[in-house]
Amino acid sequence: AQDEVTPEQVVSALEDTFGVTPGERRNHIKGTCATGEFVGLPAAASWSRSALFSGQPVPVVARLSLPGGNPKAPDTAKSPRGMALEFRLPGGALQHMTMLNTPVFGAAHPKTFLDQIVALKPDPATGKPDPAKLEAFKASHPDSQAQAQFLGEHNPPPSFANSSYFGIHTFKFVDATGKATLVRWRFVPEDGEKQLSDEELKSLPANFLEERLIERTTRGPLRWDMLVSIGQPGDPENDPTQAWPEHREQVKVGTLTLTAAMPQKGAACEKINFDPLVMAAGIAPTDDPILRFRSPSYALSFAKRLSGQ
Numbered sequence: 001a002q003d004e005v006t007p008e009q010v011v012s013a014l015e016d017t018f019g020v021t022p023g024e025r026r027n028h029i030k031g032t033c034a035t036g037e038f039v040g041l042p043a044a045a046s047w048s049r050s051a052l053f054s055g056q057p058v059p060v061v062a063r064l065s066l067p068g069g070n071p072k073a074p075d076t077a078k079s080p081r082g083m084a085l086e087f088r089l090p091g092g093a094l095q096h097m098t099m100l101n102t103p104v105f106g107a108a109h110p111k112t113f114l115d116q117i118v119a120l121k122p123d124p125a126t127g128k129p130d131p132a133k134l135e136a137f138k139a140s141h142p143d144s145q146a147q148a149q150f151l152g153e154h155n156p157p158p159s160f161a162n163s164s165y166f167g168i169h170t171f172k173f174v175d176a177t178g179k180a181t182l183v184r185w186r187f188v189p190e191d192g193e194k195q196l197s198d199e200e201l202k203s204l205p206a207n208f209l210e211e212r213l214i215e216r217t218t219r220g221p222l223r224w225d226m227l228v229s230i231g232q233p234g235d236p237e238n239d240p241t242q243a244w245p246e247h248r249e250q251v252k253v254g255t256l257t258l259t260a261a262m263p264q265k266g267a268a269c270e271k272i273n274f275d276p277l278v279m280a281a282g283i284a285p286t287d288d289p290i291l292r293f294r295s296p297s298y299a300l301s302f303a304k305r306l307s308g309q
């Protein structure tokens with residue numbers, strides 16, 4: 001029954017809960033474009049033959065975002081922040097990484113994601129989600145617990161620049177001989193991780209993330225190290241709600257640099273579908289049911305917004 005959920009149902013639920021802004025994303029509607037480059041470390045070639053790790057600069061189009069389909073979502077919301085990257089490899093190949101600033105996701109199966117979106121629908125009487133429905137959702141979906149706990153313990157960042165972003169799913173790095181290694185990646189900010197105080201959460205205006213990101217890039221390049229954890233046999237491969245055991249080997253495989261940021265309207269990131277299954281040779285997906293479900297859901301949202309719906 002878990003896999004009976006369809007992308008159509010989930011996109012309809014997003015539209016029902018958040019409303020539709022014609023021509024815009026059904027999820028992560030609020031966002032900011034950025035551009036820069038990635039330079040990989042050739043040492044990573046012992047795990048992956050991806051052109052990402054040639055040592056040559058690879059142009060990147062990025063989008064930093066807030067989840068949900070409400071274009072007015074406040075930047076203080078205790079929700080994840082998103083970072084989507086499109087790497088433009090030599091010869092026209094593309095590699096995507098579409099990440100959140102939580103180490104785990106809030107659903108092991110698409111049904112949990114669907115039920116959460118339904119539970120988040122504002123009650124017409126209050127304009128807010130019904131607390132009883134949210135409680136019932138939590139109680140009946142233990143796989144939502146780990147991400148909710150992380151979000152409860154970590155206030156959102158004061159800037160997109162002050163967050164780590166996690167691939168969350170397990171992926172395969174594939175070397176030149178075809179040997180696959182299970183990995184999880186994350187991007188760690190050179191500006192350091194920071195969290196808003198509870199006071200700031202109450203006093204800050206609804207919009208500051210875009211302005212701060214643009215301002216930050218005018219003062220100099222913004223960098224994240226790409227780190228990869230190397231999996232061991234038995235590490236969870238198909239469950240994005242489960243962290244890997246601590247002390248897995250960590251390898252730095254490259255550096256992302258963002259040099260400019262701009263409002264999304266008319267900018268390079270606006271019309272990109274950051275489908276996480278867009279992959280170039282050297283990186284491959286696992287059978288994680290959430291990872292596999294994302295691709296057709298993003299395609300549906302993308303097709304609708306491109307046609308002006």
Ligand code: HEM
Binds near residue numbers: 081084240273
């Ligand atoms: C059942 C699971 C999920 C569903 C149904 C889903 C659905 C969607 C949809 C429909 C969009 C808008 C696509 C577009 O119009 O371009 C989106 C965007 C996004 N999602 Fe997901 N998502 C899921 C899981 C995840 C996970 C696990 C992550 C992170 C690891 C993630 C991160 C993002 C980000 C960062 C964006 C914004 C991309 C951009 O800037 O264009 N999502 N999601």
